[in-house]
Amino acid sequence: MSETHFPFSAVAGQAQFKLALILAAINPSIGGVVISGPRGCAKSTLARGLADLLPSDADNTRHEFVTLPLGASDEMLLGTLDLQKVLDDQTVAFRPGLLSKAHGGVLYVDEVNLLADHLVDQLLDVAASGINRIERDGISHSHPAQFLLIGTMNPDEGELRPQLHDRFGLCVELSNQYSALERVEIVRSREAFDRDPKGFCAEYAEQQGQLLDAIQQARLNLPAIQCDDALRLTIAERCNAAQVDGLRADIVWYRAALAHAAWCGRTDVTLEDLDAVEPLVLAHRRKTSVPNPPQQPDQSPPPSSGGFKRPDDRHRQPDQDRQETRADSNQSDWGSMAPQQQRTATELPTFSLNTRSHMHPVKAAVSMLSGRQKGTDVGGDHVGSAVNTKPSWFSTLVANSGIWPPEKLRFQRHKQGLSVLHLVLLDTSASTLGQGPESVGKAALLQISEQAYLQREQLSVFGFGNNTVDNLLPRVRAPKELRSWLDNLPVGGGTPMRDALEQAMQYLKTLQRQAPALQLRTYILTDGRSSAQIDDLALPGATVWIDIEQAAVKRGRGQQLAAQLGATYLPLPAFS
Numbered sequence: 001m002s003e004t005h006f007p008f009s010a011v012a013g014q015a016q017f018k019l020a021l022i023l024a025a026i027n028p029s030i031g032g033v034v035i036s037g038p039r040g041c042a043k044s045t046l047a048r049g050l051a052d053l054l055p056s057d058a059d060n061t062r063h064e065f066v067t068l069p070l071g072a073s074d075e076m077l078l079g080t081l082d083l084q085k086v087l088d089d090q091t092v093a094f095r096p097g098l099l100s101k102a103h104g105g106v107l108y109v110d111e112v113n114l115l116a117d118h119l120v121d122q123l124l125d126v127a128a129s130g131i132n133r134i135e136r137d138g139i140s141h142s143h144p145a146q147f148l149l150i151g152t153m154n155p156d157e158g159e160l161r162p163q164l165h166d167r168f169g170l171c172v173e174l175s176n177q178y179s180a181l182e183r184v185e186i187v188r189s190r191e192a193f194d195r196d197p198k199g200f201c202a203e204y205a206e207q208q209g210q211l212l213d214a215i216q217q218a219r220l221n222l223p224a225i226q227c228d229d230a231l232r233l234t235i236a237e238r239c240n241a242a243q244v245d246g247l248r249a250d251i252v253w254y255r256a257a258l259a260h261a262a263w264c265g266r267t268d269v270t271l272e273d274l275d276a277v278e279p280l281v282l283a284h285r286r287k288t289s290v291p292n293p294p295q296q297p298d299q300s301p302p303p304s305s306g307g308f309k310r311p312d313d314r315h316r317q318p319d320q321d322r323q324e325t326r327a328d329s330n331q332s333d334w335g336s337m338a339p340q341q342q343r344t345a346t347e348l349p350t351f352s353l354n355t356r357s358h359m360h361p362v363k364a365a366v367s368m369l370s371g372r373q374k375g376t377d378v379g380g381d382h383v384g385s386a387v388n389t390k391p392s393w394f395s396t397l398v399a400n401s402g403i404w405p406p407e408k409l410r411f412q413r414h415k416q417g418l419s420v421l422h423l424v425l426l427d428t429s430a431s432t433l434g435q436g437p438e439s440v441g442k443a444a445l446l447q448i449s450e451q452a453y454l455q456r457e458q459l460s461v462f463g464f465g466n467n468t469v470d471n472l473l474p475r476v477r478a479p480k481e482l483r484s485w486l487d488n489l490p491v492g493g494g495t496p497m498r499d500a501l502e503q504a505m506q507y508l509k510t511l512q513r514q515a516p517a518l519q520l521r522t523y524i525l526t527d528g529r530s531s532a533q534i535d536d537l538a539l540p541g542a543t544v545w546i547d548i549e550q551a552a553v554k555r556g557r558g559q560q561l562a563a564q565l566g567a568t569y570l571p572l573p574a575f576s
Contacts, residue, residue: 004197005065008049009207011042012186013178019260020170020280021050022211024148026218027259030169030252032127032149034112034160034284037174043152044110050148051106053212063105066098066147068123070114077119078134079141094141099123099132102147112151113160114514120160123149124167161475166245169252170277171284218262225258227269234274243287253281420457420519421475422448423508425500427526427548428465428491440548440572441525442486448523452478462507464500466493497530501537501565508540524567528558535564543567 011018020033035043051065068077079097098107109115109123126132132145151168153160165171178186193200201208235253242249256277261269424445445461452459461473472489501524508520520541527549545567547558562569 003065004201005048005052006045006190006193007201007204007208008046008053009211010189010193010200010204011046011049012182012189014042014046014174016280017042017046017172017174019276020172021046021150022053022215022263023256023259023277023280024150024170025050025054025215026262027222027255028146028148030255030259032124032151032168033170033172034151034153034165034168035172035174036153036155037172038154041174043174044108047106047108047150047152050150052208053215054105054148064101064103065106065108066102068098068107068109068115070111072098072115072119074119074122077122078132080134081139092139094134094139096143097132099126099145099147100143103143103145105147107147107149109149109151111153113153113155114510116515117161117164120164124164128167159474165284166248168284170256170280172280173283214263218259221265221267222258222262225261225267225269227254227258227261231257231269231271231274234271238274238278238282242282242285244282244285249281249285253277256281419515419517420452420455420521421511422452422457422459422478423504423520423522424448424459424461425504425522425524425526426461426463426472427495428463428489429493429495429527429529440550442483444523444525444546444548444572445486446482449478449482453480462500462504463489464496465491467496468493469496469500469503495526495530497526497561498532498534498537501534501539505537505539512540522567524565526558528555528561530557530561532561533564534561537564538566545569547571 008018017035020035024030024033035047037043048065051063054063074080075097077097077099079100080095082093082095085091085093085095107123107127109120112120126145127147127149130144130146131142133142134140149168151160159165189200232254235250235257239249239253253274257269257273260273260276261267264273266273426441426445449459457478458475459473459478460471460475463470463472473485504522508522511518511520520539522539522541522543524543524545525548526546528547529549543565545558545562545565547562547570549555549558549571558571559569
């Protein structure tokens with residue numbers, strides 16, 4: 001028995017969301033829709049309702065609405081070896097996954113920002129090509145997988161990686177701020193549907209039919225829609241003005257404009273069509289005022305995600321921000337810790353620095369964390385591995401010559417490199433980065449980035465200064481070159497130390513839920529000039545506090561803060 005969905009046309013408000021879904025249904029080559037919004041703003045309801053508006057196949061088969069769960073595996077999504085066929089018939093056969101089931105329908109991913117990154121990558125690759133190709137477990141197979149991809153996310157649970165966000169064609173940012181009358185009407189409709197789903201749907205059958213016919217007609221008209229060169233140039237100019245990365249925005253904008261013209265019954269794209277779809281195309285691609293992330297050799301740099309909102313702004317006292325700005329050089333301004341509140345900070349020895357080899361201690365710290373967190377190195381399909389817990393069934397069957405149950409299990413190879421994230425919290429005050437290209441803070445960050453690049457690991461940079469916290473470099477594979485980007489960072493202002501650590505803690509905990517196998521390494525680069533108390537905070541993973549204070553005699557505040565945080569303390573002396 002098929003599930004009855006709340007009618008698409010019965011959902012109150014959310015005009016932009018509805019438009020984005022309709023355009024994607026008219027022109028699937030747009031590339032899917034991602035919806036960002038808080039709980040209770042009809043994200044799931046509209047996504048499910050869209051499945052009823054997709055034109056039926058020639059045999060009147062109802063299109064599937066397939067939900068991809070957060071705990072999905074590669075095998076569940078892509079398909080895998082059919083073990084039952086192997087055991088019963090001694091033949092290698094393919095068992096389809098969710099992508100096969102979703103063909104011709106809707107593939108819905110709730111909380112897509114919490115889905116493992118490699119699954120999102122695979123999902124978007126198939127959505128773009130329309131074909132699922134499987135080369136694994138002794139299987140070489142392909143099948144059509146054309147579906148409308150819809151991802152929803154609650155930004156309070158963490159952001160989607162910018163590289164992945166950009167690959168969704170359209171983006172809608174929702175709000176659940178309804179008027180009192182709207183809220184009453186929404187609740188009344190929901191109660192009526194829950195009492196009698198079929199009767200409620202029957203009331204909207206005519207509207208649903210009209211929507212379905214209009215989408216079908218727009219699909220038929222789409223190939224004939226024309227767009228002149230002047231409007232193509234307008235798209236390009238607006239994309240340049242928005243400082244978007246690459247050309248995906250131009251392509252999606254053009255396709256969305258065609259779909260909008262078809263939806264409106266026009267034969268030619270007009271400026272009205274471009275204006276109507278602009279916010280949907282640029283919402284997740286438009287650059288903010290922070291410096292552009294560095295270029296990478298094999299992929300477009302991600303757009304900056306701009307400043308983070310402080311999680312506790314509503315509860316802050318008016319002078320609380322000022323209390324966390326820089327104190328003067330008097331030691332008494334730093335405050336003190338009660339003995340029972342102190343944590344022990346592991347202290348690395350002080351290293352000598354010079355302008356040619358000044359980052360040996362930072363390199364040592366990175367290597368130290370690698371040694372502390374590094375697990376058993378895994379190569380191919382290993383026997384009885386404690387690290388690899390996912391069996392490779394094809395290799396197991398081959399190794400055991402068809403014996404079942406197998407005497408030995410073979411395990412899948414773990415991917416190297418990208419399972420490590422280096423998060424740098426960079427103090428962007430004038431005293432830290434205002435010393436030109438040879439500042440200790442910049443040199444330390446460059447050394448961390450270089451080591452991550454050599455190991456093909458990930459890097460993310462948070463900057464804190466001017467009383468704000470910014471995600472300056474969203475999580476990417478560490479770039480080869482970072483200096484020119486770093487030299488253009490704005491500096492100055494107060495140091496919101498506690499805000500930076502709170503946001504880093506929330507960010508890392510979200511990553512832990514999303515990718516439990518990801519190793520987290522955090523480096524805090526600061527001269528410690530902050531009066532914040534942080535003894536109640538703890539960052540997931542390994543943490544090194546790199547003290548870059550340039551005084552001949554250090555005040556000791558950096559070591560105090562490292563102890564409060566339970567971090568390894570690494571003091572860096574001034575350049576010689």
